[in-house]
Structures are given as C-alpha cells and as structure tokens.
Amino acid sequence: MYTAKQSDSTLTLPLQTHIRGILISSLQTHVTTPVRARFPVGVGRNVYRQLTAIAPAEFVTQDPFELIAVHPTDITKSVLESAPRYAQWGRIVDGEWDTETEPFWERPVPNAIVDRFKNGSAWEDTTLYEAFSTQLRRFGNAWGHTSIDDFHVRCATIDRLYEQLDTNGYQTQAALRERGDDPHAVPVLDEINVDIDRNGELLWRGYGQHRLAIAAVLNIEYVPVLVHRRHKQWYTKKDVADATKRREPYVDVFTSRREPYE
Numbered sequence: 299m300y301t302a303k304q305s306d307s308t309l310t311l312p313l314q315t316h317i318r319g320i321l322i323s324s325l326q327t328h329v330t331t332p333v334r335a336r337f338p339v340g341v342g343r344n345v346y347r348q349l350t351a352i353a354p355a356e357f358v359t360q361d362p363f364e365l366i367a368v369h370p371t372d373i374t375k376s377v378l379e380s381a382p383r384y385a386q387w388g389r390i391v392d393g394e395w396d397t398e399t400e401p402f403w404e405r406p407v408p409n410a411i412v413d414r415f416k417n418g419s420a421w422e423d424t425t426l427y428e429a430f431s432t433q434l435r436r437f438g439n440a441w442g443h444t445s446i447d448d449f450h451v452r453c454a455t456i457d458r459l460y461e462q463l464d465t466n467g468y469q470t471q472a473a474l475r476e477r478g479d480d481p482h483a484v485p486v487l488d489e490i491n492v493d494i495d496r497n498g499e500l501l502w503r504g505y506g507q508h509r510l511a512i513a514a515v516l517n518i519e520y521v522p523v524l525v526h527r528r529h530k531q532w533y534t535k536k537d538v539a540d541a542t543k544r545r546e547p548y549v550d551v552f553t554s555r556r557e558p559y560e
Contacts, residue, residue: 309431309446311438319438326442334484335475339363346388355390358528362388363486365470365522368500370514373523375399376502377493385526386493392530396495402502408511415460415515421453460512468509468518490523496531 311319342363350357378398402408406429413419414426421427430449433440441452462479472485490506502510503526513521 309434311434315435315438316444317438319434319444322437322439323442323444331482331484334487335482337484337487339486342387350388358388358390358533360388363524365486365489365524367520368490368492368523370510370518370521373490373492373500373502373510374402375499376402376405387524387526389527390530390533391527395527396493396501396529399495399501402507403511405507407507411456411460411508411511412515414456415512421456422449426453426456456508456512459508460516463509463512463518464516468513468521470522486524490521492523492525493527494525494529494532496529498532 343361346357346362350359376399377396378400379395403412406425410421410424410426410429413424414421427449430440430443430452431446434444434446438444440448443449443452469479470485471480471483471488474480475483475485488505490502490510491504493501493503495501500523506521510521
C-alpha cells in the first residue's frame with residue numbers, strides 16, 4: 299500500500315512543466331497509442347522486402363516482426379544510446395552503438411520491482427518513487443501521470459500486472475488486446491524491444507521493462523521480444539551466418555517457471 303511521503307506536498311511543478319506534461323499525456327492517449335495500434339505490420343513487411351532487395355547487406359533475411367522467445371534473465375544490459383531517427387527493425391548495423399550500456403537490473407524500474415516483489419518493500423521505499431518524481435520534474439509527465447499524487451495509482455497498476463502474470467502467465471500484447479484484457483495494447487511493436495550486440499548479447503532498448511522484470515521475479519521461462527538491430531560483427535560471423543541468425547520464435551503462451559531469480 300502506498301503511503302504519501304512528507305515530501306510529496308513539496309513537489310510543485312512550474313506551470314510550464316505542468317502544462318507540458320498534460321499535453322504529452324493527451325498526445326499519447328489520443329494520437330500516439332491509437333496510431334501505433336493501427337500499424338499495418340503487413341505493409342511494413344512489404345516495405346522491408348523492398349529495402350532488403352535494394353540493400354541486402356543491411357537487412358536480415360527473416361521476418362523483422364517475428365517475435366522470438368527469450369529467458370527474462372538473459373537480458374542483463376540496456377542500451378544508453380538515444381533512439382535512432384529511423385526504425386531499426388531487422389537492420390544489420392556496424393559501429394559503436396552497442397558499447398554504451400548500463401546494467402538493466404540497476405535501472406530504477408526493474409530494481410524497484412525486484413525490491414517490491416522479492417523483498418516485500420513498500421513502493422515509496424523503492425527506486426520507483428525517485429524515478430517517478432524525476433520524470434515529473436523533467437517532463438511534467440510520468441507514465442501518463444501528471445501529479446505526484448498519482449504515484450499510488452501507478453503502483454496499483456504494477457501490482458495488478460504482477461497478479462495477472464502470476465495467474466495467467468505471460469501473454470503477448472496481441473492476445474491481450476484480442477481478448478479485451480488490455481484494449482490499449484499495441485501488437486508486436488509494444489513487446490519487449492531488444493538489440494543484439496557484437497557478441498550476440500541481448501540489450502534492452504525499450505518497452506516492457508515492467509513486464510520483463512516481473513517475469514524474471516516470477517521465474518517465467520520465456521517472454522516474447524522484438525529484435526531491432528543486429529550488430530554487423532556478430533551477424534556476419536561464420537558460425538552465426540551458417541545458423542539461422544535468430545533464436546526460437548515465440549509461438550505460444552509460456553507459463554513454465556525456472557529456478558528462482560536471485
């Protein structure tokens with residue numbers, strides 16, 4: 299249960315920041331999410347095939363929107379680089395983009411989720427509180443919320459997500475939307491997004507960090523991820539080139555458990 303901190307009342311945002319936060323929230327609710335939810339994956343595949351024909355050395359041969367199955371604890375790092383200007387699905391990219399990373403489990407959200415559900419900590423005593431406050435100060439918006447008073451609402455949402463994954467197992471965004479469990483879920487694009495670095499290691503790059511952390515805590519064996527970039531040094535290695543250059547596709551709802559996450 300969230301208990302308001304004494305410092306909550308002191309977090310008063312400048313009017314400009316507050317208005318900015320409201321505008322961002324409105325834009326996400328009424329424009330960004332609806333547009334993403336209608337993304338024509340079939341059209342995307344057709345465009346991708348044309349790009350592959352034009353520059354075959356820059357794109358992988360498999361379906362760029364195919365989800366693959368990954369053990370949650372196999373993702374240990376996240377990319378620090380700012381999001382590239384153009385979509386990176388299925389791209390083979392050289393360069394140093396994979397060298398700037400940070401430990402995924404030291405990020406505020408995964409750290410807080412482990413602290414909450416493994417150690418029983420109150421949400422306000424975890425790193426989530428500071429992360430929520432920091433986003434409000436910077437952007438006037440934290441996960442769609444525009445006031446520190448909404449922190450308990452965000453925490454309740456994560457608690458419900460934990461209960462859902464514990465009861466029903468991990469399910470794709472498409473499945474959740476089709477059944478009406480989450481009408482705002484965006485199929486494919488809003489799955490956990492990763493890159494593959496020069497050593498073949500998975501790097502978290504966006505979306506689903508809450509789901510990924512909860513899946514690890516619950517010892518769920520597989521989660522679906524969408525791969526964006528593959529580093530050229532890894533992709534062109536002979537042992538990789540002779541194989542499929544990908545992991546097993548995610549084809550079902552996995553609910554099996556592994557050894558407890560430490």
